[in-house]
Amino acid sequence: MKKVIVITLISCLAFSCENLDIPSGLPECIEDQIKSEVRNSQVREPNKATVEAYLYNSEKVYIFDPGSGYADCLSTAYNQNCEVICEFGGFAGLNTCPDFNETAELLGIIWEDPR
Numbered sequence: 001m002k003k004v005i006v007i008t009l010i011s012c013l014a015f016s017c018e019n020l021d022i023p024s025g026l027p028e029c030i031e032d033q034i035k036s037e038v039r040n041s042q043v044r045e046p047n048k049a050t051v052e053a054y055l056y057n058s059e060k061v062y063i064f065d066p067g068s069g070y071a072d073c074l075s076t077a078y079n080q081n082c083e084v085i086c087e088f089g090g091f092a093g094l095n096t097c098p099d100f101n102e103t104a105e106l107l108g109i110i111w112e113d114p115r
Helices: 002-016 028-040
Strands: 050-056 059-065 074-078 084-089 105-112
Touching: 028 050, 028 059, 059 084
Parallel strands: none
Antiparallel strands: 050 059, 050 105, 059 074, 074 084
């Protein structure tokens, strides 16, 4: 009987873990936002959240875009140390890095919501 209980518990643990496919080497703040997005997708309709990497002012930055499922959301650019470099969007059209579109080089999409 003990073996059945142990096997059942191990199976539950193994199959309850969701594979998020988070790339290694991301800043912790970006990993946390991805995990939060996946958790919150249970209570709202996701609209393709993404993480993009850019080269901006000779620094690699990551932008977490939560998609269009949030009202007045901002996209925030973070460096490798989780320092905020730029903020974009919202109802007011905030842009703390006005030269970003002209000078930043897209390195690629690092993660996107698989749903």
